[in-house]
Amino acid sequence: MLEQQVAYLLLGSNMGDRDSNLGTAIALINKEIGNVFAVSSVYETAPWGKTDQPGFLNQALGLTTNLPPLQLLQAMLGIEEQMGRVRLEKWGQRLIDIDLIFFGEDTIIDDAQLSLPHPEMHKRRFVLEPLNEIAADYIHPVFKEKVSSILTNLSDELTVQKL
Structure with missing residues (x-):
């Protein structure tokens, strides 16, 4: 068992009752993964x-967990499955999507099962807007830049609106 680590996740849903899907995912993460x-x-x-x-509806979470990164990923995938997620096509519709964005202070992993920090997060407004709200000062371990700074310099023009 690992000592408590901070992790940041991004939730997304674009099928069914999207608000309810996010709420259910948060409750399951709190119960099964960490605080x-x-x-x-x-x-x-x-x-x-x-x-x-x-x-999509998107929402970022910060949590503390005792799980190491790969076990955390497996637990997240288990919650997606519990909630009825079916993977039919890349970037397709989904009841719930749970992405691991950051883990710990400076965790960098690049292997077949897991890439940390999330390899595309710095290019995506739908990740950075909600993440900036809860972790503006978190420093990306590869770029050595705060989340707020990455967002400020972002060129992604995708429409992302706070509800």
């Missing part, structure tokens, strides 16, 4: 990558 200590506002986001689908 959720920060929850961003909910953001309405245009679809990214595959644009012929409904818009």
